[in-house]
Amino acid sequence: xxKKKNPIIFSSYEPRKGLFDEVFNENGSAKSIYKTLFDLxxxxxxxxxxxxxxxxxxxxxxxxxxxxxYNDEQAQEKIFPFDLFPRIIHPLExxxxxxxxxxxxxxLNLFLWDIYHDKKVIKDKVVPLDxxxxxxxxxxxxxxxxxPGKIYNxxxxxxxxxxxxxxxxxxxxNIRCPSGVSYVICNRTALKRALFGVFNHYQAHTVTNYAExxxxxxxxxxxxxxxxxxxxxxxxxxFNSAYYEHSYLAKAMGVExxxxxxxxxxxxxxxxxxxNGPERVDVVYRRIDDAFIDPLEFRPDSALGVPGLFAxxxxxNVCLANAPGTGVADDKAVYTYMPEIIKYxxxxxxILNNVHTYRCSRPDELKYVLENIDKLVIKPVDEAGGYxxxxxxxxxxxxxxxxxxxxxEHPRKYIAQPILSLSVHPTYIEDxxxxxxRHVDLRTFTxxxxxRDFVLKGGLTRxxxxxxxxxxxxSQGGGSKDTWVLKTE
Numbered sequence: 378x379x380k381k382k383n384p385i386i387f388s389s390y391e392p393r394k395g396l397f398d399e400v401f402n403e404n405g406s407a408k409s410i411y412k413t414l415f416d417l418x419x420x421x422x423x424x425x426x427x428x429x430x431x432x433x434x435x436x437x438x439x440x441x442x443x444x445x446x447y448n449d450e451q452a453q454e455k456i457f458p459f460d461l462f463p464r465i466i467h468p469l470e471x472x473x474x475x476x477x478x479x480x481x482x483x484x485l486n487l488f489l490w491d492i493y494h495d496k497k498v499i500k501d502k503v504v505p506l507d508x509x510x511x512x513x514x515x516x517x518x519x520x521x522x523x524x525p526g527k528i529y530n531x532x533x534x535x536x537x538x539x540x541x542x543x544x545x546x547x548x549x550x551n552i553r554c555p556s557g558v559s560y561v562i563c564n565r566t567a568l569k570r571a572l573f574g575v576f577n578h579y580q581a582h583t584v585t586n587y588a589e590x591x592x593x594x595x596x597x598x599x600x601x602x603x604x605x606x607x608x609x610x611x612x613x614x615x616f617n618s619a620y621y622e623h624s625y626l627a628k629a630m631g632v633e634x635x636x637x638x639x640x641x642x643x644x645x646x647x648x649x650x651x652x653n654g655p656e657r658v659d660v661v662y663r664r665i666d667d668a669f670i671d672p673l674e675f676r677p678d679s680a681l682g683v684p685g686l687f688a689x690x691x692x693x694n695v696c697l698a699n700a701p702g703t704g705v706a707d708d709k710a711v712y713t714y715m716p717e718i719i720k721y722x723x724x725x726x727x728i729l730n731n732v733h734t735y736r737c738s739r740p741d742e743l744k745y746v747l748e749n750i751d752k753l754v755i756k757p758v759d760e761a762g763g764y765x766x767x768x769x770x771x772x773x774x775x776x777x778x779x780x781x782x783x784x785x786e787h788p789r790k791y792i793a794q795p796i797l798s799l800s801v802h803p804t805y806i807e808d809x810x811x812x813x814x815r816h817v818d819l820r821t822f823t824x825x826x827x828x829r830d831f832v833l834k835g836g837l838t839r840x841x842x843x844x845x846x847x848x849x850x851x852s853q854g855g856g857s858k859d860t861w862v863l864k865t866e
Contacts, residue, residue: 386418386421386422386423386426386805386811386812387415387418387803387812388811389811389812390803390811390812390813390814391813391814392405392814393801393814395541395798396541396798396800396801396814397539397540397541397542397543397798397800397801398800398801398802398814399411399464399539399800399801399802399817400415400802400803401803410465410467410863411465413578413579414463414465414575414578414579417574417575417578418462418575423810423811426461426805427807427810429461429571429572430461430571430805430807432570432571433459433461433567433568433570433571434459436566436567436570436571437457437459437563437567457560457563457856457857458840458842458855458856458857459564459567459856459857459858460804460805460840460856460857460858461568461571461572461805461859462802462803462804462805462812462858463568463858463859463860463861464802464817464819464838464858464859464860464861465579465581465861465863466860466861466862466863467863468862468863468864468865470545471834471862471863473545473728473729474537474545474729474819474821474836475821475832475834476728477535477537477545477547477727477728477729478533478535478537478729478821478823478832479823479830479832480719480723480725480727480728480729481533481535481547481550481715481719481727481729481823482530482533482535482552482823482825482830483722483723483825483830484715484718484719484722484723485529485530485533485550485552485706485718486527486528486529486530486825487722487723488706488718488722489529489530489700489702489703489705489706490527490529491722492504492509492515492705493519493520493521493522493702494520494521498718498721498722501721503714503717503718503721504711504714504717504718508708508710508711508714508738509705511789512704512705512708512710512711512759513704513759514553514667514702514703514704514705514707514708514759515702515705516667516701516702516705518674518675518687518701518702519700519701519702522690522691523693524598524690524696524697524700525598525599525600525601525693525696525827526597526598526696526826526827527827528598528698528700528825528826528827529552529699529700529702529703530552530699530700530703530706530825531594531595531598531662531698531699531700531824531825531826532552532555532591532698532699532822532823532824533550533551533552533555533822533823533824533825534550534551534552534555534556534557534820534821534822534823535547535549535550535551535729535820535821535823536548536549536550536551536818536819536820537729537818537819537820537821538732538797538799538800538818538819539799539800539819540797540798540799540800541797541798541800544730545729545730546729546730546731546732546797547712547715547729547730547731547732548732548818549707549709549712550706550707550712550715551707551820552699552703552704552706552707553666553667553699553703553704553707554619554663554664554665554666554699555820555822556619556622556664557622557820557822557837557839557857558587558622558626558822558833558837559621559622559625559626560622560837560857561584561587561822561833561835561836561837561860562584562585562587562625562629563625564837564857564858564859564860565584565585565835565859567859568859579861579863580863580864580866581835581861581862581863581864582834582835582861582862582863582864583834584833584834584835584860587629587822587833588626588629588630589630590824590831590833591626591630591662591824592608592630592631592632593826593829594824594825594826594829594830594831595608595660595662595696595698595826596608596660597826597827597828597829598660598696598698598826598827599659599660599696600659600693600694600695600696601693603659606659606660606696607632607649607656607657607658607659607660608630608632608658608659608660608661608662609627609632609633609634609635609640609649609658609660609661609662610623610626610627610630610632610633610634610635610661610662610664611635611636611637611640611661611662611663611664611665611683612624612634612635612636612664612665613636613664613665613669613681614636614681617664619664622664623664626662633649635649636681637665637679637680637681637682637683640658640661640683640686641655641683641684641685642683642684642685642686642688642689643655645685645688645689645692645694646689646694646695647659647661647683647686647689647694647695658695659695659696660695660696660698661686661695661696661697661698662698663697663698663699665681665682667701667702667704669681669682670682670683670686670687670697670701671683671684671685671686671687671688672684673685673687673688674686674687674688675687687701704759707759708758708759709734709756709757709758709759709792710736710738710758710789710792712731712734712792713731713734713736713792715727715731716730716731732794732795732797733794733795734792734793734794735753735792735793735794736792737784737788737789737790737791737792737793738788738789742793743784743785743788746784746791746793747781747784747785749769750767750769750772750777750780750781750793751769751770751772751777752769752770752795752796753769753793753794753795753796754766754767754768754769754793754794754795754796754797754847755767755769755780755784755791755792755793756791756792756793756794757790757791758789758790758791758792759790766848767780768796768847768848769796770796796847797847799816799817799818799841799847799849800816800817801814801815801816801817802814802815802817802838802840802858803815804840804842804856804858806842813844815840815841815842815844816840816841816846816847816849817838817839817840817841817849817858818838818839818849819836819837819838819839819860820836820837820839821833821836822836822837834862835859835860835861835862836860836862837857837860838857838858838859838860839855839856839857840855840856840857840858841855842855842856
């Protein structure tokens with residue numbers, strides 16, 4: 378009995394005051410939703426757990442689950458860090474998350490349609506014109522172009538945190554090429570292989586149905602006159618940081634993984650080269666940025682895209698998912714208007730709240746930011762992967778002065794948010810040989826089609842593996858956990 382009260386692997390776990398621990402109460406007892414899991418894990422010694430952890434790492438290695446980390450000197454391919462102790466989400470909490478994610482995706486899709494057509498949101502002074510006109514991702518080529526099914530953001534990734542107050546908040550929306558869903562599925566596979574008996578004590582929703590739902594969603598936005606659409610996934614190639622995901626999703630959907638050189642355009646139709654001759658392509662799930670998809674329309678030096686692809690898209694002969702130009706809604710300055718955007722298009726209050734955000738393009742807010750950098754997180758509006766972020770209370774005085782100069786030179790490029798206390802979760806730290814508190818967030822994956830939508834019941838729980846770090850991205854040393862969304866009893 379004593380072993381269960383004080384399990385060996387949690388004996389050195391030290392909760393810190395002021396942080397929202399998702400597993401343990403303030404008195405050190407496990408929360409009810411985690412009690413069974415806690416008791417089962419408690420039967421393992423540290424050595425037992427290290428063996429299980431090694432099995433999980435081997436599973437990732439054997440599956441080729443890697444990602445690229447880029448620095449000034451080289452690109453390194455690494456196994457995606459994975460922690461075996463899962464995150465559990467109660468069905469009532471998930472209901473809020475799912476409804477909030479769908480609400481944001483629908484509102485963003487309506488926003489994108491509007492800003493590329495009538496611009497009512499601008500005329501009604503809900504969103505300022507200069508916010509869009511100054512965005513590098515606002516494409517004039519998309520003006521008055523009608524994407525198949527009127528869908529822009531077929532795939533959306535919403536980054537959500539749980540704050541010290543126990544409430545969920547949205548950190549940002551990702552609708553250009555949101556990545557990470559393959560790790561959700563592979564996390565589940567690795568955990569079930571290592572801890573099958575533990576997993577069976579809970580009734581969690583599956584995450585392995587994502588690919589079939591993605592394919593069905595893509596098929597709903599097929600071009601006019603096509604009965605059985607031919608879908609492909611286009612990748613920049615094996616040196617891309619998310620190449621594993623590109624190949625995984627293509628295989629899981631049962632469609633071809635192609636590079637730009639595998640496709641060609643003739644008479645404004647897209648074809649794939651095969652050993653049996655040209656084969657028409659109707660839907661392209663693209664994992665290539667806007668600027669590189671077509672050298673005839675965008676960057677002429679791009680060797681990744683397909684000449685004439687955008688002309689075929691403009692004619693309605695192929696669907697591109699996500700649509701070009703969606704990146705304008707990824708802009709973290711646009712994010713600050715999401716409550717107004719949701720109210721304007723849906724006439725609803727936001728289900729998930731934004732984090733309070735300062736727009737450095739506004740003189741009064743810029744003044745506050747410059748005077749309070751030590752209390753804020755500074756983010757570039759157009760970066761991804763955690764790059765370019767400055768956390769004020771971790772900067773030296775000279776670093777703060779450098780950040781001030783950078784912001785003042787390009788205020789439109791930066792926003793600032795309070796340093797939030799992200800919730801923490803017990804995470805096994807190999808170097809320490811023990812469990813410690815680490816900050817986590819959650820990326821949900823929402824699919825929008827012509828007639829239906831879908832939210833993956835799980836999402837990617839990302840973990841900041843370095844002690845005290847708030848940046849969870851894998852490119853910044855983060856890892857992930859399996860996420861169990863429990864079924865309603």
